[in-house]
């Protein structure tokens with residue numbers, strides 16, 4: 518029984534390594550769940566492939582920690598069937614925390630900068646290629662990120678504020694996803710200077726005021742926040758020449774933020790407090806040959822607006838907005 522538990526744990530480590538190899542050779546912006554529980558092969562299968570009895574347990578455990586990105590493993594729980602003495606040996610091994618151990622030179626520098634609690638971000642979170650996954654880690658602040666981070670996911674945490682230094686000089690950042698935190702405040706300079714930021718997802722927070730955003734954005738989702746009447750600056754989206762999705766549902770907005778860039782394909786404004794529309798909100802009343810052909814998806818349902826009052830306002834659109842037409 519004792520041996521079986523240990524062997525099974527080791528089998529998972531090897532599977533984890535195989536999966537890790539596959540994951541780093543094919544970087545992807547999509548979240549990957551490589552929880553070892555999901556790859557529960559039988560020990561017998563692996564017995565024929567690997568002679569894992571030769572691997573010292575502490576080295577294997579170090580690799581398991583690095584692969585899992587799971588904070589709990591920093592103070593390793595006893596592997597099934599192992600006795601307490603072995604566990605104490607492992608806990609006294611500083612290599613578990615320090616990624617620059619001489620036995621693991623290939624991992625040096627992979628673990629990223631140290632967090633406030635003084636362990637590397639890529640042990641706290643999971644880093645694959647240039648993507649950092651920090652979802653669901655009870656974080657109160659944005660952790661310090663490796664310089665080359667391109668995709669940052671920190672959904673389902675408890676972050677309250679975005680500071681101007683949180684993303685400073687992370688010049689490769691392309692996507693930030695902070696869905697479902699407690700963000701109520703964002704420093705004015707938090708995102709402005711990011712030269713390649715394309716996607717910003719801040720849905721399900723408590724944001725009252727949008728800071729200045731970089732003109733490189735293509736996808737913005739600030740749905741389910743508290744922008745209200747004054748949360749969006751005048752002409753906030755005007756210069757975003759590549760913006761194609763703008764999602765602002767559930768914000769108590771009382772107006773449509775104008776002007777909208779020509780590139781825009783989807784504008785979601787459902788469940789706000791928008792009362793009226795002007796004939797030139799989307800179209801150009803002075804030029805009847807003008808067509809806004811990209812904008813195919815406008816949602817205004819859940820607003821106290823009567824779309825029938827402004828039939829001229831949709832002349833240039835490929836489709837009518839969705840909302841109350843009675």
Ligand SMILES: *[C@@H]1O[C@H](CO)[C@@H](O)[C@H](O)[C@H]1NC(C)=O
Pocket residue numbers: 804805806807808
């Ligand atoms: C009217 O709009 C069309 C299409 O966008 C454009 O080619 C034309 O120059 C515009 N005319 C005027 C008078 O602005």
Ligand SMILES: *[C@@H]1O[C@H](CO)[C@@H](O)[C@H](O)[C@H]1NC(C)=O
Pocket residue numbers: 823824825826842843
């Ligand atoms: C919506 O506007 C149309 C056109 O002005 C009007 O006939 C209709 O009664 C309005 N509906 C409501 C519910 O106010």
